[in-house]
Amino acid sequence: MAEIVLGVSGGIASYKAAELLRLFTESGHSVRVVPTVSSLHFVGAATWEALSGKPVQTGVFEHVDEVAHVRIGQHADLVLVAPATANILAKAAHGLADDLLTNTLLTAHCPVVFAPAMHTEMWNHPATQANVALLRERGVVVLEPAVGRLTGVDTGKGRLPAPAEIYAAALxxxxxxxxxxxGLHVVVSAGGxxxxxxxxxxxxxxxxxxxGYALAEAAVARGARVTVVAANVALPDPAGAEIVRVVSTEDLREQMHLAAADADAVVMAAAPADFRPAEFVEAKIKKTADGVAPDIHLVENPDILLELVGARTSKRPVIVGFAAETGDARASVIEHARAKLARKGCDLLVVNDVSAGKVFGQDESEAVILGADQTVEEISYGPKIRLAHAIWDAVVQRLD
Structure with missing residues (x-):
């Protein structure tokens, strides 16, 4: 059981922190809620006390004998601020300590996570971006806000990520x-x-x-700025990652080249279609009276992984490919994968044996990570997040 401090700052998304609190307490963690005074305009102290079973205070002059402004941070295993306003990010970046939450942030020796929520203009302001960059340089995890409906009629980047996704990132x-x-930018493709x-x-x-989403979640937890190019994915967005949505292989190709331009690592976990129809028919293709199916002519799609390898002019980005393989009369899964690794020229190739429907759509997987330097690492069957961290471990070795 971990000792978690849940900081709540004064934004309309404060009410969503109640769901976060429930997720932590129901999984057995002890949670101390430390709100700011302004946040209590949205959710009162009685709510936090009832849900956490612990007293709530906002200032440093309440219960002075407990020295709460020092002890809470010292004893925490994790400090999570959700929502984190532009104001709390600025205070944390510059070491201001004018209430219990900011004092707790200064005394914490544990990991600290901020889940920002604010209007798009506030998030994009150079001051906020500088504060976020400064916090990340210090090893603080600042999640990217989600894109969606804000207060009023406004829509844009600045929405608090879903509580379940913040919870997963915090864990x-x-x-x-x-x-x-x-300090690194990583790009992950996902979906089909x-x-x-x-x-x-x-x-x-x-x-x-x-x-792909597990890779994004793992990279966020390790401090990266993460861009996910998602092809037709129907999963909750991983908290802290920027999501770029695409449909076709050509869409994926365009966005991957754009995102990879300043990337330190690129992981092609998506499954692009190898072929596409030569022509798109504007109206639905009808059945014919004679029952003869139409002939559909296919053309080959561009090889995005091969293009990304060919486009780099230095050792960055480190490029990881995926191979969903089945063995046949000509070669085994690994033999096919080694040939693909040599052909593509990427640094690492993650090989999945997809015989009999394995891997696709499942929460668990097994794989072999092949390196262009002849390394071989077998990852036994288990959660995809474990495989994701193994892949990032291999990437980090090559970044060094």
Whole structure:
């Protein structure tokens, strides 16, 4: 059981912190809620006391004998501030301590996570961006806000990520993962592309995007700035990652090249369609009276992984490919994968044996990580988040 401090600052998203508190307490953790005075305009102290079973205070002159402004931070295993306003980010970046929460942030020796929520203009302001950069340089995890409906009629980047996704990110940080991706930009592709035949039908594949999203979640926990290029993924967005949505292989190709331009590592976990219809039919293709199916001519899609390898002019980014393979009469899964690694020229190739429907759409997986330097690492069957961290471990070795 961990000792968790849940800081709540004064934004309209404060009410969502109650769901976060429930997730932590129901999983057995002890949570002390430390709100700011302004946050109590949105959710009162009685709510936090009832849900946490612990007293709530905002100032340093309440219960002075307990020296709470020092003790709370000293005894915490994790400090999570959600929502984190522009104001609390500025105070934390510059070491201001004018209430119990900011004093707790200064005395904490444990990992600290901020889940920002504010209007888009506030998030994009140079002052906020500078404060976020400064916090990240110090090893603090600052999640990227989600894109969506804000207060009033406004929509944009600045929405608090879903509580369940903040919870998942916080648990990864709580596990004590190294902050070895701090200051780095990593790009992950996820899901499966769709190549439309007509307005209704498409060619696609079974990739759910779970492994790509696990990679994003793991990278956020290790301090990275994460861009996910998501092809038709129907999963909750991983907290702290920027999501770029695409449909077709050509869409994926364009966005991957854009995102990879300043990336330190690129992981092609998506499953792009190898072929697309030569022509898109504007109206739905109808059945014919004679029962003869139409001939559909396919053309080959560009090889995005090969292009990304060819586009780099230095050792960065480190590039990781994925191979969903089945053995056949010509070669085994690993033999096919070694040939693919040599052909693509990437630094690492994650090999999944997908015989009999394994891996796709599942929460667990097994894989072999092949290195261009002849390294081989077998990852036994288990949660995809474990495989994700193994991949980042291999990436970090090559970044060094």
């Amino acid at each position: 990864q940080v709580l596990e004590g993962r190294p902050q070895d991706l701090t 592309t769709r190549e439309y035949l007509d307005p209704v039908r498409f060619l696609g594949n079974r990739s759910s995007g779970r492994q």
